[in-house]
Amino acid sequence: MNLNVIISNFQTFKLVDLLDIVIVAFVVYQLLGFISRTRAGQLARGALIVVLIYLIAATLHMRTITWIMDALLQVGLLTLVVVFQPEIRRALEQMGQTDQWISKVFWRSRHNDPSLRGSWRSAIIAICDAAERFSETKTGALIVLERRTNLSEIVRTGTPVNSEVNLEVLGTIFYEGTPLHDGAAIIENGRIKAAGCVLPLSNNLDLGKDMGTRHRACLGIAENSDAIAVVVSEETGIISMAKNGVLIRHFDRQSLYTRLIDEMIPKEPVTEKAKTIDGWKEQVQRLVERVTKGKEEEK
Template identity: 50%
Template sequence: MSEIFNSIISGVGITDVIDVAIVAFVIYKVLGFIRETRALQLVRGLLVLVLITILSEQFNFYTLNWILRNTLQLGVIALVIVFQPELRRALEYVGRSKFITPQFAQMDKERVKVLTAAIIKAVDYFSTNKIGALIIMERETTLNDIAETGTKVNAEISTELLGNLFYEGAPLHDGAVIVRGDRVLAAGCVLPLTQSKTLSKDLGTRHRAGIGITENSDAISIIVSEETGIISIAVDGKLSRFLDIKTVEKTLLNIYLTQIPAEKVKVPFIDKIRRRRNAE
């Protein structure tokens, strides 16, 4: 037994170890990605089909085995269609290079603070006066295709500009505003809606659009409800609601001054009492 073990070890080189390590890492990352998406249930269903196919072959169920085998062959194409949002998100994640510097990193801290203050002042005004708003902060993933659905603005960020864009009755107030660096890139933009089935029915199109764009990019969405004035932030497909203005300010400064990756951004916890008060 020891001789067999030694012969196996002697046949393993450094390249084999590196090869296995890379494959193991890739499988680990893929499984981790699947766990965070709705693909988990679909993968489970696929594994059940594969298991049934193997069992049907072992027990000589020829008809069932033939049907399942042909189904699995066509299943590759079906999986690409079903997993299209997840595959796109995964490819965008892989394509994000740490050497690419986000727009805000090119500005000094004082400039970032001034711009953040302008955004916060506008959001506070929207919340107080119950004006619906949807502000998308572009990061590493460019949103040119989204900007093309709206009207190009390309103007410096200011509280007054944001107030005019979201003023009720203004031509662009129903869409989203795309912020790139220190400028408003476009307004009145149409965003992809989230496909999540677990969201509250109380959330309207504005919230679903704000979540949807963060599922397809590393952008940050700031959402103000037109009905209640409640402020929310969507990051990496997850929505945090009932936020006060200080929490939003702290979150934005953490994102743009420390360059935290989108998937690791944590919006500060808001206790249940404050949530109940805001809901009331």
Template identity: 40%
Template sequence: MDLASIINTVKNISFFSILDILVVSYIFYKGYMLIKETRAEQLLKGILLILVLIPISYFLRLTMVYTILSKTITIGVLSIIIIFQPEIRRALEHLGRTAFNERHILLEDETLMEEIITELVNAVENLSESKTGALIAIEQTTGLNDVIANGTKIDGIVTAALLENIFVVNTPLHDGATVIRNTRIVASGCVLPLTGNTDINKKLGTRHRAAIGLSEVSDALIVVVSEETGTISLAINGRLTRNYDKDKLKDILIKIMKTRQVKASTLGERVKTWIKIKFKKTS
């Protein structure tokens, strides 16, 4: 292809062609970010290796190798769906949260939000000092009704005293998770899904694995207090960060919730504007 042909091709590229390329690139990028540092990433590398080896084996006339690899890809579509089931679920839930977020779980009153978080971190600090294990999930845009259903309904206002009392050792609810929705403690003693990630620290106990597990399938913010060391941890989007103190935990929770609040508000305004424009065109 000569220079003139290349220039002519570039000139014929339309705005929608560029948009098409950008959308596809974004989809691939977000897909990779969802599986980054998970077992699925290693599986994807294996699949890409097979796809590279197929044309090489054909070119080198390695008939048996080519046949085996070709058949593997042919029958592997269903296997890929089964293997990537957790990642596919996470991707669809993420799409649902970002594209159709109409639940408005997030607190709109910033002052009230800070009051609730202050009560939470005060309780967490006291639980940490006494080395009392705790697991607290703050519901965001993904509903946690399935988790709430397997616990004990509380429906109480979020206060440090109530949270501390729930996790008193040898009481019926201290071993499970407590779920907070807006200004209310909805339920306690809830059972959370454990993570299937085998790469996490082997020293982490069931509370931490449950926190990571819930954060993998929802956008909830999960606070954990270690029963052995009193260490405060936070699980978000399948990842656990540790060694928080009261102030650091409060700052990160407020920052995340305010950011998500802005995103939800912005998306809502965009949808309303789009509906108004469409309505005017049809009327």
């Protein structure tokens, strides 16, 4: 009988039914991914434990526990809305950014543009050099690299710059005492779009006591977008990077460079000859930078 029902269902299966299943699977996948990346994951596990207790109590006919759980579940939906309010608001904001969905389609083709790849590579080199300098001098800095998510709302909170990314400009922006040093610098298409920008703060309770507002802002933008954020601690000089709501600490210049290249520049097949040439170019550039830095220190 059950087999006949299954066969009859397949006979009436339409293309719209397949679309219905795909949409539901996509929504569930995105929901699980969103929960796993935020503190909502802990709350969701707590809610599942409550439901499990209720099922066990109902199975074993524990009347007192069942009565209490019934009373709790009657207002459970409202409670979940209140508890998950920040996460629900963040998810709806991201869904409302239609340009984010469009940009995902063109992300790879746009970043395969040779000129744009070169701009990003030069920008990343400058960012890593600046991060190394800031780490040595314990200068606080926060740099955000825009990816698919449009950060125009964040850019509006700061001062337009529209400049190439180089060590001198970043050093000026984050020099203590300048009007822009407390905010974030937004890098778009390998150029500094704005500086002194205000970022959303993370509510993550797992951040250490040695990490203040700058680190919460770094993690906050990574929770609310797919941007890559680099932060240098003013107290310890530690270089950290945030991605997808996760803060990774203790980078040096080379490890930060490697990670940013992997994240911001899509890999493309290259010949062994091209790899050798690029390797020699990078070594020569590093040697020139060291010689220049040594001459500056002698002066």
